[in-house]
Amino acid sequence: NAGVTQTPKFRVLKTGQSMTLLCAQDMNHEYMYWYRQDPGMGLRLIHYSVGEGTTAKGEVPDGYNVSRLKKQNFLLGLESAAPSQTSVYFCASSWTGSNQPQHFGDGTRLSIL
């Protein structure tokens, strides 16, 4: 039982490059989330999904896009990477929102040069 798996674990990009971060969960959860973690700022929600085929914006959505074509996968895309997007990205999933605990992956460390 893997839980929430994020790939890749590390990546270095140059400004202007694009990439996709993959999140996969094997718990049949309905809700999935992408967060970024920056020192002293906790976790901030980028985008989330309440079910297959649906996505919604979080606190800091600019510069990111997401897709949830399959229930178990949630993709986060950076169209044109900027140094301000250097961060640790976490994916999470839960049965529903609000009152259910979220299960987190181990993160993707992304550096934009």
Next chain:
Amino acid sequence: AQSVAQPEDQVNVAEGNPLTVKCTYSVSGNPYLFWYVQYPNRGLQFLLKYITGDNLVKGSYGFEAEFNKSQTSFHLKKPSALVSDSALYFCAVSSLTGRRALTFGSGTRLQVQP
């Protein structure tokens, strides 16, 4: 808008002593409150939650938290700290009437000295 404040960047405590990590929140409607722990180079792990009912909530690894509605607080406690409790702790809030997704505090680093 919902928000969480963790007023202490770091808490230091000696092994065997009780520990408290503070959290206050602001949300419209009834709050759902959570504590998570993060070890180095790992994702967040769920410790405990308050949804409704008893104000004292017990969770994993001997941790508990007390919900205080009048003070809008949800402090994390443990009667006897272990060196292995040293980690980063996050408080989070959500609600049905506010934004359904979690809002996290900035985190508190707990250092337990042997």
